Structures are given as C-alpha cells and as structure tokens.
Amino acid sequence: xxxxxxxxxxxxxxxxxxxxxxxxxxxxxxxxxxxxxxxxxxxxxxxxxxxxxxxxxxxxxxxxxxxxxxxxxxxxxxxxxxxxxxxxxxxxxxxxxxxxxxxxxxxxxxxxxxxxxxxxxxxxxxxxxxxxxxxxxxxxxxxxxxxxxxxxxxxxxxxxxxxxxxxxxxxxxxxxxxxxxxxxxxxxxxxxxxxxxxxxxxxxxxxxxxxxxxxxxxxxxxxxxxxxxxxxxxxxxxxxxxxxxxxxxxxxxxxxxxxxxxxxxxxxxxxxxxxxxxxxxxxxxxxxxxxxxxxxxxxxxxxxxxxxxxxxxxxxxxxxxxxxxxxxxxxxxxxxxxxxxxx
Amino acid sequence: xxxxxxxxxxxxxxxxxxxxxxxxxxxxxxxxxxxxxxxxxxxxxxxxxxxxxxxxxxxxxxxxxxxxxxxxxxxxxxxxxxxxxxxxxxxxxxxxxxxxxxxxxxxxxxxxxxxxxxxxxxxxxxxxxxxxxxxxxxxxxxxxxxxxxxxxxxxxxxxxxxxxxxxxxxxxxxxxxxxxxxxxxxxxxxxxxxxxxxxxxxxxxxxxxxxxxxxxxxxxxxxxxxxxxxxxxxxxxxxxxxxxxxxxxxxxxxxxxxxxxxxxxxxxxxxxxxxxxxxxxxxxxxxxxxxxxxxxxxxxxxxxxxxxxxxxxxxxxxxxxxxxxxxxxxx
Numbered sequence: 001x002x003x004x005x006x007x008x009x010x011x012x013x014x015x016x017x018x019x020x021x022x023x024x025x026x027x028x029x030x031x032x033x034x035x036x037x038x039x040x041x042x043x044x045x046x047x048x049x050x051x052x053x054x055x056x057x058x059x060x061x062x063x064x065x066x067x068x069x070x071x072x073x074x075x076x077x078x079x080x081x082x083x084x085x086x087x088x089x090x091x092x093x094x095x096x097x098x099x100x101x102x103x104x105x106x107x108x109x110x111x112x113x114x115x116x117x118x119x120x121x122x123x124x125x126x127x128x129x130x131x132x133x134x135x136x137x138x139x140x141x142x143x144x145x146x147x148x149x150x151x152x153x154x155x156x157x158x159x160x161x162x163x164x165x166x167x168x169x170x171x172x173x174x175x176x177x178x179x180x181x182x183x184x185x186x187x188x189x190x191x192x193x194x195x196x197x198x199x200x201x202x203x204x205x206x207x208x209x210x211x212x213x214x215x216x217x218x219x220x221x222x223x224x225x226x227x228x229x230x231x232x233x234x235x236x237x238x239x240x241x242x243x244x245x246x247x248x249x250x251x252x253x254x255x256x257x258x259x260x261x262x263x264x265x266x267x268x269x270x271x272x273x274x275x276x277x278x279x280x281x282x283x284x285x286x287x288x289x290x291x292x293x294x295x296x297x298x299x300x301x302x303x304x305x306x307x308x309x310x311x312x313x314x315x316x317x318x319x320x321x322x323x324x325x326x327x328x329x330x331x332x333x334x335x336x337x338x339x340x341x342x343x
Numbered sequence: 344x345x346x347x348x349x350x351x352x353x354x355x356x357x358x359x360x361x362x363x364x365x366x367x368x369x370x371x372x373x374x375x376x377x378x379x380x381x382x383x384x385x386x387x388x389x390x391x392x393x394x395x396x397x398x399x400x401x402x403x404x405x406x407x408x409x410x411x412x413x414x415x416x417x418x419x420x421x422x423x424x425x426x427x428x429x430x431x432x433x434x435x436x437x438x439x440x441x442x443x444x445x446x447x448x449x450x451x452x453x454x455x456x457x458x459x460x461x462x463x464x465x466x467x468x469x470x471x472x473x474x475x476x477x478x479x480x481x482x483x484x485x486x487x488x489x490x491x492x493x494x495x496x497x498x499x500x501x502x503x504x505x506x507x508x509x510x511x512x513x514x515x516x517x518x519x520x521x522x523x524x525x526x527x528x529x530x531x532x533x534x535x536x537x538x539x540x541x542x543x544x545x546x547x548x549x550x551x552x553x554x555x556x557x558x559x560x561x562x563x564x565x566x567x568x569x570x571x572x573x574x575x576x577x578x579x580x581x582x583x584x585x586x587x588x589x590x591x592x593x594x595x596x597x598x599x600x601x602x603x604x605x606x607x608x609x610x611x612x613x614x615x616x617x618x619x620x621x622x623x624x625x626x627x628x629x630x631x632x633x634x635x636x637x638x639x640x641x642x643x644x645x646x647x648x649x650x651x652x653x654x655x656x657x658x659x660x661x662x663x664x665x666x667x668x669x670x671x672x673x674x
C-alpha cells in the first residue's frame with residue numbers, strides 16, 4: 001500500500017503550509033530520511049523528509065501552493081509508475097485528491113475527472129499508529145485519539161510529550177462543539193472539493209427571469225444535502241432532518257427538504273439533533289472552516305470568486321468514507337447541473 | 344569517612360568473618376604466600392595460618408569439589424577462583440552439586456559456600472582472562488549472584504555472602520581493585536536483593552551492574568550537562584534481583600537502559616530488560632535498550648578491546664536519543 005506524503009503541521013496553530021519546492025521528482029526513488037520538499041510557514045522554511053521507502057508518485061501540489069495541513073500531496077509507492085489499479089481501488093478516497101484550492105493539474109486528477117472538482121481526503125486512519133506504550137495508555141485514559149496527531153501531520157512515533165499536543169487539538173475541536181454527542185475519541189474526518197458557481201448561478205437567474213421564482217440559497221442547500229444524503233446512505237424510507245446555519249447564528253431546519261418544492265420550502269421547528277448540518281458561509285470571506293466533529297455531519301459551503309468551496313466533516317460513526325465521497329460528488333454534480341436535481 | 348580500596352575492603356570482610364566464625368576458611372591458587380596475583384589477601388595467612396588460608400594445586404575442579412563437600416559438613420568455605428574465566432572448569436561442582444544439594448537432600452544439607460571470582464575486560468588480558476560470565480551462573484536456580492560496584496558494596500556483600508546458608512558467587516571487577524570508596528570502620532552488612540539508587544533522576548533509568556555503575560555515573564554526568572536527569576540503579580545482587588526498585592524507577596522516568604559488562608546476547612541486560620517490559624510496559628515511553636559487551640571474544644589488541652565494552656559516551660549517546668524520542672534501533 002502506498003505511503004501518503006502529507007503537508008505536515010510545523011506549528012501548533014498552522015492551518016496551511018506553502019510548498020516552496022520539491023527536491024525529488026515524480027518517479028524518483030526515495031529512502032527514509034531523504035528530503036522530499038520544503039515548506040514555508042509564517043515562521044520559517046523547513047525541509048520535510050520521507051517517512052517510507054519507495055518511489056515518489058502522484059505529486060499533486062506544486063511549488064507555490066498553499067496546502068492545508070494534513071492534505072496528501074504525493075504518495076510513496078512500491079513501483080516507480082503511477083499507482084497500480086490495485087492500489088487505486090484502495091485509494092478511492094485519495095484519488096482525485098490533492099491539488100488543494102488550485103488549478104494545478106495533476107496526473108492523478110486527470111484520470112478521474114467526471115466533473116470539475118478537487119477532493120481532499122484525510123489519510124486513512126486504519127493505518128497503524130506508532131506510539132509508545134505510555135503514550136497509548138495515557139491517550140486511552142484521556143479518551144484521546146492518537147490518529148488525530150497523524151492526521152495533522154505530526155511525525156510518528158508518538159511519545160508521552162505528544163499527548164500535550166493532542167490535548168490541545170482536542171480542546172480546539174471541543175471548543176467548537178456547543179452540544180456534544182460526539183466523544184472526543186471520534187476522529188473528525190474531512191473531505192473537500194470546489195465546484196464552479198456558474199451552473200447554479202445561471203439556474204437561479206433563469207428561474208428568476210423566466211419563471212419569476214426567487215429561490216433562497218439555504219433552501220437549495222437543504223434540498224441538495226437531503227437528496228445527496230438520502231442517496232449516499234440509501235435512506236429511502238427515513239425522514240431526514242437538515243439544519244442550515246450561518247455564522248450570524250440564524251438557523252433553519254427542514255424535514256425531507258429534498259421532497260419539498262424548492263420554491264415553497266417549509267421550515268420545521270424541530271429542535272432535535274438533525275441528521276445533517278449545512279454551514280452556509282457564502283456571505284462571508286472565510287473560505288475554509290474545519291472545526292472538528294459535531295453531532296451530525298457538517299457540510300461547510302464557502303464561496304470564492306468563481307467557486308463554491310465545499311468541505312465535509314464527519315466521523316466514521318456518522319458516515320462511511322465511501323458514503324461521504326458519494327455525497328460530495330453528488331452534491332457537486334447538482335451544483336454543476338441544477339436541472340438534474342430538479343428533475 | 345575513611346576511604347579504602349576495593350582490594351582492602353575484600354580483605355577486611357574476609358578477616359572479620361574469619362575472626363567472627365571459626366568455620367570460615369579460604370582456599371584457592373596462590374592465596375596464602377602470594378596473597379593472590381591482585382594482592383587482595385595479603386596478611387591473611389599470617390593471622391589465620393595455612394590451615395584456614397589454603398594454597399591449592401592448579402586444579403580448580405578439585406578444590407571446588409573439596410569446598411562443596413566441606414560446606415555440606417558444616418564449614419563455610421570461601422573459594423578463590425583467580426579469574427572468572429575459570430568458571431568453566433568448576434561448572435559441575437558449582438551448578439550440579441552446590442546449587443542442587445539442598446534441594447536434592449530434601450533440605451537436610453546446606454552448602455554455605457562463597458565462590459569469589461572476578462569479571463571485567465580492558466585489562467589487556469586477552470580472551471581467556473577477560474570475560475564477564477555472571478549471567479552463566481545467574482541462570483542456575485540455587486545460586487545467588489552478587490556484583491559489587493565499589494569497595495563499600497564489596498565488603499558489605501561479601502560479609503552477607505559468607506553468612507548466607509546457600510552457595511553464593513560474588514564477582515569483583517578486576518579493574519576496580521585499586522579504586523577507593525568510603526567504607527565505615529564499624530561493621531555493616533548489605534542485604535541481598537536490595538538495589539541501591541546510586542543517583543536519583545527523573546528522565547531515564549540506567550540500570551547498571553558492577554563495573555558498569557561507574558560508566559553509568561560518568562554517562563549521567565555527560566547527560567546532566569545536556570539537561571537530562573538520569574537515575575542510576577545498581578541492583579547489587581542479580582540473584583535475588585530487586586525488581587521493585589527498578590520498576591518504580593522506570594515507572595517514574597518512563598525510559599530505561601540496562602548496562603552490564605557480560606556479553607549482550609542472552610545476558611543480564613536481556614533479563615532485566617524483559618522484566619521491565621513485562622511489568623512496566625504501559626509506563627514505557629521508549630523501548631528498553633540493552634548495552635552489554637560485544638558478542639565477540641575479548642580482543643587482546645587494546646584498541647579493539649576498548650571497543651567491546653559500553654563506554655560513558657556510548658551510554659550517554661543512546662540515553663540522549665531515548666529521551667529525545669529518537670530511535671536507537673530502527674522501528
């Protein structure tokens with residue numbers, strides 16, 4: 001199985017790292033300890049070395065890119081060529097992957113381009129974590145998950161001293177949890193993609209001008225999310241409750257939003273824990289929010305000039321990785337071609 | 344307090360016990376007139392005479408057998424085995440007879456003998472006079488094994504050994520005979536199975552035996568200047584072994600290295616490291632590292648010989664890595 005090369009967290013509060021340059025090329029053989037690339041943080045430029053032996057493949061971030069911490073930017077494979085088909089199946093989650101928030105084409109990307117998007121997935125957490133017995137015991141006693149350290153790019157093996165870092169990660173996640181059905185041990189999983197705004201914009205404009213129907217974007221989100229969730233989780237006969245929230249604190253809840261008419265959406269006053277949360281920050285310059293697991297999966301929708309930036313946070317108890325990926329691809333397809341959703 | 348050499352401490356222990364108990368006698372090669380090649384026993388024959396300080400022929404199996412038999416009849420022989428390497432010559436008398444007689448006689452016979460011998464390389468004595476073979480006898484149930492690390496331990500442990508009703512093998516470090524340490528004038532005994540916390544510390548436990556206690560102390564000094572606080576535990580006897588003191592230390596520091604001059608493979612370091620793993624595993628923040636002598640015959644070449652045993656620099660190097668969370672051996 002190929003080893004992920006991820007953007008490491010070099011500082012406690014660092015969210016992205018700027019890739020300065022690659023010191024190895026696609027297909028180069030690498031040994032453990034070889035310097036792979038240089039990263040610039042707000043404090044310094046650091047060299048990042050290989051954690052596995054093999055061949056550097058699937059490079060999908062280029063010099064100058066700002067890459068979110070924890071994102072996979074290349075693989076170390078056992079073969080010099082592109083990932084083998086067998087490896088690809090294993091790596092569904094990573095395949096379209098990488099190229100975070102840039103238009104840099106990547107070889108891996110191009111092979112899987114049904115729609116215009118980039119998906120960023122966290123490294124699989126099923127991988128064995130190297131940690132000292134003491135670190136494992138204390139983490140277990142505190143209900144902390146050492147894989148959170150791996151996900152944020154901290155180098156293994158972990159020792160007792162790393163528990164402090166882990167505690168602060170957990171504290172940051174917990175501070176974002178107003179109500180918490182989520183155990184700290186539930187690792188937050190993360191997927192992101194971007195899709196062009198022009199598909200949905202054209203549709204909304206057309207509805208307005210030709211049909212004189214003004215659609216509310218929160219209704220669109222609720223409807224899309226409910227439809228995608230129903231399809232991804234095969235919840236045909238379940239009533240799905242969705243909540244759309246904004247940063248100003250306004251929320252709206254909907255039951256079976258996908259089965260309501262977009263133009264005549266009725267909100268519900270259901271206070272119970274929703275099945276899914278949409279965090280709409282399109283009216284806001286923030287482009288990324290990763291606040292950790294909540295009581296339900298959270299889809300954050302942000303907006304840049306020409307793109308919607310979608311990120312999904314979930315735990316393995318809420319959705320499987322495959323369901324999450326299906327959800328995101330489906331959502332993206334509906335954004336690109338809204339008529340498909342209506343029909 | 345006065346300071347005396349390890350050699351003098353051994354001499355005092357034997358003299359005091361021979362005065363105290365007339366059944367104590369000593370036998371071995373060159374022990375009476377010569378006072379041993381290391382001049383440890385000088386003066387004893389003058390005080391106790393040739394009936395209690397007995398020069399034997401060069402025949403280790405013979406005088407070892409005599410001692411085992413004498414011990415069964417109620418005396419307390421001290422066997423002087425000139426080099427630890429000669430243990431191979433007395434294995435049957437020691438391991439098949441002395442170690443098992445109490446058990447096989449249903450408790451009717453005791454073998455209260457002491458086998459005094461030595462260990463330690465870097466004396467330029469070549470492969471047959473430089474071995475540290477204490478693990479060999481520690482492996483045999485029925486034998487107690489003491490490893491004094493200074494003049495103070497040498498005297499207190501030897502006196503306890505002479506009074507013990509079981510066979511005890513005590514290994515002195517042959518390089519330490521002229522090393523001085525504080526030794527009280529008044530009588531004292533060091534009980535078996537009680538480790539000594541030679542130096543308290545918080546970051547890493549160095550379990551060191553015999554000659555390696557000095558090495559560990561020098562390493563701790565080096566580490567101290569790096570801001571690393573090493574705790575040194577000297578077990579003093581490896582059979583019986585004071586596990587609790589070792590384990591309590593490891594539970595405190597979360598890291599351990601075991602340093603012993605015997606060959607590393609299948610040795611004392613492996614045994615102590617295993618016990619730490621078995622009983623303090625969930626307190627460990629790093630693998631337990633063994634440092635023993637290289638698994639080669641001890642070379643005669645001084646330059647090569649010095650490479651075969653743990654050094655303060657080597658111990659400090661590994662300890663530093665463990666404390667920093669680096670790997671000493673690849674994962």
